[in-house]
Structure formats: structure tokens, C-alpha cells
Amino acid sequence: MLRRIVYLVLCCLSLVTLAQPPKNTITAVAINHVPIAVTDLAAVKKVFSSLGFTIKEGRAHVGTTNCFVKFSDGTYLEFVQPLDSTQEIGRFYHDFLKTRPGGSELVIEVESADSVAHYLQRKQILFARDHNRVWKNVTPTQPGAGVFYTEYADKNWRDKPEYTTHVNNATGLGPVYYLAADQDDATRHFEKLGFTDAGPTTSLQAPVRAMTIGRSRLMILDAAEPGRMADFFASRGHTGICGLSITVSSLDVLEKRLRTLSKRGMLTLRKDDKLYALLQPYALFLEFSTPGTPQTHR
Template sequence: MAFIYLSAGFAAWSQPLCEEANLHKLVIGIDHVPIVVRDLNEAKTLFSDRLKFTVKNGRAHEGISNFFVKFQDGTYLEFITPLDSSFAIGNYYSNFLKHRAGGTSLALSVKSADSVMLLLQQCAVPFKSNANPIWLSVEPSGNDLFYIEYRNKNWKEREVNTTHANQSLSLKSVWWISKDPAKYISNFTKLGFINKGASTYLGIQAQVLKAESSELIVVSSSEGADILGNFKSPGTEGIFGFTVKVKSLNIVRQLLKDQNLIIKGNSIIYYAKDYNFFIVFTE
């Protein structure tokens, strides 16, 4: 996607219209997460053949190629490899790969991209915008997040693309890690999440942010050190995990029995080490 700057200059979120309550009223939930990889075919083999997800092929466009893992509730993971850095989007993912592979940003589905842009303008927050026949997108600068509104509100992915052998149903949570989690908690609550307070997941102290039914689980690097130690890039900051809701954990155990799963309480964990994230399967 080629983004266009529609606002300039940066100011603190000081105006009354810039309170977090305004943006959260526009947010429907986490829509998808782009994940950049070096070898798209290897990633496809992992997710389709080994982890038993159904994969929807994408296409080459704007300097990238991609594929999707889509869920029944409309959420999805998008796997991307850059092909041509002369395109803006290809260049972005090429630069990201210089640091690591993995999740790059959060895409939040919104009721009205125009309303999001108006609010960001009123708040003097710089952003980029893109429009095409399928969606409108808005990206506030420097926040690892963008908003997306689909033009056809009634469109649904075909069932064949959202039915998985491992019986996955939805992307329930995204995990975020940082040496400075307070900064991201503050930013994300301004950008549409609601802070639900502290909780413990997988024995890890975390802060839980909500966007409707979606969760963003924010963890400090010290709390998540044991998880990071499993990754190819243990210094990962940003997106480092996903919780995927499934119909049956027993099916996951049976189908993925040769995949070095970790059973922890009512969860099954798989480390995608080369991609610097883990997947938590849960009912």
C-alpha cells in the first residue's frame, strides 16, 4: 500500500477530543496482523502442512507477495515477503527484515476511517492514509498500528478458507513485549484500546488491553524473558505471540503431536522460533 501523509506536525493528546474514549468508540477489534518472513514457501509449509491451518494464497503486488490464515470471525494473519524495495510497502518490509522476521503491526477494524482521520486531525496527530476499492486505511505515525475500514460491510470470506483441520476459530489475543511497556500501554489506550488492568497469563504478569472482544496482552521484556529465549531474535520487541481460539484442544494435541508442543494448563503452546512468535491454542 502506498500511504499519503494527510497531516503534519505532532502535538500531545491534550485537547478534550483526544481522550481515549473517543477512538475506542470507533474500534471494532483487532482485524489482522501482518507478519514478515524471508521465505514465504517455508512459512506456508509450516502453517499448512505442520500446524494444520488452511492457507489462502495471496499474490504479488506493490513489491510484496503474501498468503493468509483466516478465521471464522473475520480476523486473520497475513504472511508477507518483500520482493521489490522500490515500492513503498516492499521497502517497509525489507527494512523490517533487517532487524528480524515476525509480526510488524496491529490492524484495527473501525466503523469509519473518515471519523478516525477527523479525530486524529483534531488531535494534531500525524497520519498516513490509503484508499482502494476494498478498504480505507489510516496509520498514525510511529505507533506500530493502523486502522482499516472495509467498504463492503456485508462481505465474508468463503467458508473453505476459514475451516481449519486444527479447528481454529479466531484470533483471540495478540501479545506485545517491550522494555518499556508503560509507553505502549499509554499509546494504545489513546489509540482505541481500553486498559482492563493487570492479569496473569501462562504464569506471566501482563497488562490486558481490550478492543471489543479482542485482547492485546502487554508484557515487559523481563517478564517474558523465558519466552524470548526460544526465539531466533531474543531481543524481539513488539508483537511476539498470538492466542488462537480452537474448538477442541484434543484435536490440536492429536494433529500436532510431532510438533514439540508445550502443554500448560488449559493451553497448548507452539514456538515459531524462526518467526519470533509463539502461538497459544486455547478453548
């Protein structure tokens, strides 16, 4: 009888241990969204509407105003314009825009904010935590971290179809491109923040270091060899997030729109069954591909 009781206790302890997130890993789901710092929100809405995206209006809060492009898979883009630099978030974007516009951070959706906190403590990375009824955030406080982590209360929530349905057939956020002054340093930086080094490959006619986190990829370009679409950023000394890959169900509608925009001065390119648009005012390029299209080219 005693042996059975001990066996049951050990089984229960094992189940509890399995239910708890490991303290030395980040239980990442994916890159959930990318905040993009801009100086003129009205101009952004016009550009992305012309590309066939549905815009969801945001609101003024903590010194900023924003709007969104949301996708049916739960990922999205957030465009943020600072209004008041005396408030915390407004100050962050105001200061960011002193260097350049464009993608400011990667927001990583995680299964457990607690597991992220344990992981960062183990790595001796300082961080801040905040939460509300919708999400729990864990944000590394080291300068230039470029990442924060979010655990959503409702992990299955999706926005209304009216906000996630787009004329250009966009369905989700794919790999994010990052231009680094030193590719090896950037690889080590993101590894420390929970990314996995997937090794060297090529994309956009340039050497790339692929990093994974959850089901997402971060493609690190070397500023010394940026390739055609990233030349614009390297020539201006910009580093950081420089490109966003967006999955579309068909390229047909989008190609017609890009052809029109190309005539108006927007640099566009078709390469390896993908479409590219260079958004110079936002220090970003967009890569459009259909499901199943290889994201890298060896």
C-alpha cells in the first residue's frame, strides 16, 4: 500500500513539473507584430491602402497615436506616430525617429511570460514587466534590445474579418529582415534573447543568417553586402529592421497595384516568384510571396 502511495505521489509531481514551463527556455509562438515608427500617420494609411491593405484605426494613448494592418493568422503591423514626448511611449518613438523611421522592435508572442522572466534572469538580462487583462509583457531594458515578449490572455483571439480581409489577399506576416552592421554580433545578440541560429543561407541576392523563434524567422543581412533591396538602407547608415515579408494567397491583384505604383515612383521588383516594394519614407521594403514559396534561396 505504501509503495502505491509513493508511486502516485511521484506521478503527480512529474505531471506538475511537465505542466510548468522550463525556466531556461522561452516558449515562443511567433513574431506577433512589428511596431513601425512614422512621422505622418495619414500618409502611411494612404500608402498601405494603395497597396491593397485594409487599415484598422487606432487611438491616442501614452503620447502616441496608431493604426494597424491586421492579418487572419493573428499577426499584424502597427504604425505609431508620437504625439507627446513627455509621456513614456511617446518619448520612446520620438527618440527612435531622431535616428530613422521604420520598424522599431520585434514583438514575440510567448506561451508564458513567466518562462521568459526566468530565462532572462538566467541570462542576467535586466527586464521590466507590465500587464493588463489582455496581455502580459516582458521587456529587456538593455539599450538596443529591439525585442519584447507578450503573453496573451486569450491565445486564440483573432480580430474581426472586416479588419483582416485585404484586397491584395494578404494573410499573414512572414520572415522579418534585419540589417546589421556586424552579422556575427547580431546573431549572438538574438541568440541571447532566445532565437535559434538556423545557419547561413542567401536571400535578396546577398548572404543571410537565418534565425528562428517559434514558427517565425528573422533574416539578418550584412550591411557590407546588403543586396539590391537593402542598398538604400545601408547607403544611409540605417541598421535594424529593414524588411517585412507578407504572405498573400495570390500575387495577381498585388502585381497590378505595384505596376501602377511603380509608374508613380515607388521602386518595385519581381524576383523568384516574389514581389518587392521599397517604401523609402519608412526605411522598409515589403516582400510578398504565396504560401509554399521558399523564403530563402540557396
